[in-house]
Amino acid sequence: MYTLGIDIGSTSSKAVILRDGTELIVQKVVSLGTGTVGPSQVLSAVFEESGLSPDQIGYTVSTGYGRMNCAQADEQVSELSCHAKGIHFLLPDAQTVIDIGGQDAKALKISESGQLIAFQMNDKCAAGTGRFLDVMARVLNVDISELGELSQRSKKPVSISNTCTVFAESEVISQLSSNVPIEDIAAGIHNSVAKRVAGMALRLGRPTAPAMSGGVARNAGVVRAMERELGCPVLVHPLCQSAGALGAAILAWEKLKKEKVN
């Protein structure tokens, strides 16, 4: 039986189809989020690539910022539980999950069986979120996907101390006008995000085998900075960006199984 998970974020849409809750049939990411054609595009893409049709899907769970506006979903589940489930599937040893999303950042404590036990989320502002990195990449005039590699070349990272995105943007502009190499600024930006999010994660206690989830986990600069802040290696899976959608597809399978039992 096939199940579908769709993660509609604020900046991208991700979808995963699973067979029997364990076999990954297809996963797709479209860089357009809720309120755009992103969700329908990503659904078309997974059906096209898998050759499946919507009526072959037994159960669909939506998650992410736009989860309530997904007509195809049988149920909506928070991205907290979905990332916990998805990362446990990909990296079974992980017991702490850090997800930096477009609108918020979260740290999850998960059990050995992958269940969400406790969580912390960012407070008040955009600092430490994916949106912060988007703004900074624009100021540096580089594509967001290049930011990680760029920062790896840094020899002397600058300090970006402001937690306010707008003030931090001014700090970056000031560094640029002082002819500081952009790789040092990029590294400083990553350190700033990592400090903020690691601080939040540490409220859950010293992390055990932390893993990063979501699109920002593909940025090696942020991951290295996070490792420095947490003082331990951080696990990252190549499918980290689809972890939320994967978790949604697994939860869809679990719901289906439960319905059959009942």
Added chain:
Amino acid sequence: MSEPITAQTNAASADQAAPAPKPKRPKPKSMLLLNEQTQALFENARLAKERGEKVGWSASIFPQEIAETLGLNILYPENHSAGIAARHQADPFLQDCEGPLGYSNDLCAYAKVNLSYASALNNESTVEFPDGGKMVKPDFLLLTNNICNQLTKWYENLSRQMNIPIFFIDTCYNPSDYVTETRVRYVRAQIDQLIKDLCAFTGKKWDDKRFQKVMKISQRNSFLWERANSLMDHKPAPIGGFELFNYMSAMVCNRGKTSSTAVLEQLNAEIEEHIKNGTSTFPVDEQYRISWDGIACWPYLSHNLRTLKKYGINMVASSYGKAWAIEYDDLDGMARAYCFASTNGDNASTMIGRRMEALKKFDCEGTIYHVNRSCKVMDCQMMEVQRQISEQAGIPFASFDGDQADYRNYSEAQFETRIQGLVEVMAQNKEAKENG
């Protein structure tokens, strides 16, 4: 005069866009009595002012029984600002306060709303009153710092602006789990002096017999308020927990009045009737019972309520409302009780002990913490309270960012994600418990 705000009217106004709104549930008699009491409070202050009598404004946990004994008409800025915020009327006051009046955005939003309102009363601001100016201009101020220290600066500004006196009781922070006798003497001495000064200023006379009578009424009201809160331990809880917030004005503004006794006796009777019949005013099945930590998020009370209702969550315990269940039987007792009335004046172990007791009594499965931008003292201690309580009680929690009166500090989507996450953890815990 506009109708007092209630959780029901809030929810109803937010639901106006729905295609076929459900018929409104008739208001219970206790709520009708409460509305009459609220109208009377403002009307009596207006009439007193017309007669040339002195009218005061008071901090919310000032010993109300002193003013009641002297027969003074008192209004409550914190309660009034909460009402303005809950009715979504705070914006012009907030803009005026941070703009022309030049106050900092970081101030408590109750203060911001009130400082602007007061400026309009003083003809120093052009903000229009949404309520006809029912908070009549004060002639004196009554202040304690047991709930908040920013109140002292807020009231100092009001005092200078309107050239009126402050009658102040300093209660101090409580480093111990009890109030020491030296502290009781310190506060008692201030109460004695305050009564003398207030009598001299208002021309009123202190009557011990009347004080005894007011004290009895106040004790009866505290008992009834405490009881109404305690009856939430029944399953399902007899009423929706947010409804109790609506009755707080009976304790905040009218603690020493028989009209509060009538409201609270009626409320208790209605609650008992629900318990007897196994019914509840909570509109959906009570699937989860949680405690609420922090002041209500008044501008989004209806959104909070709708979201919790959607997931079957009833808020059966709150540290907020119970602060007004103040018990004592003489002036020394009054000094002791008002030293220990508020979370913000308590040490961490007292605070955590009270919450642990409530979680157990009301069989709560989770806690929601309102990280309130207006109340930084409360936020400061909240993180440690969360950590210790979660560990000791073994129940999950979610915290959300909001404000008691500033609507600009809240995100509906982020609130719902956190509540849904909390529900998912509570559901797992419930399932694990059921499966042994």
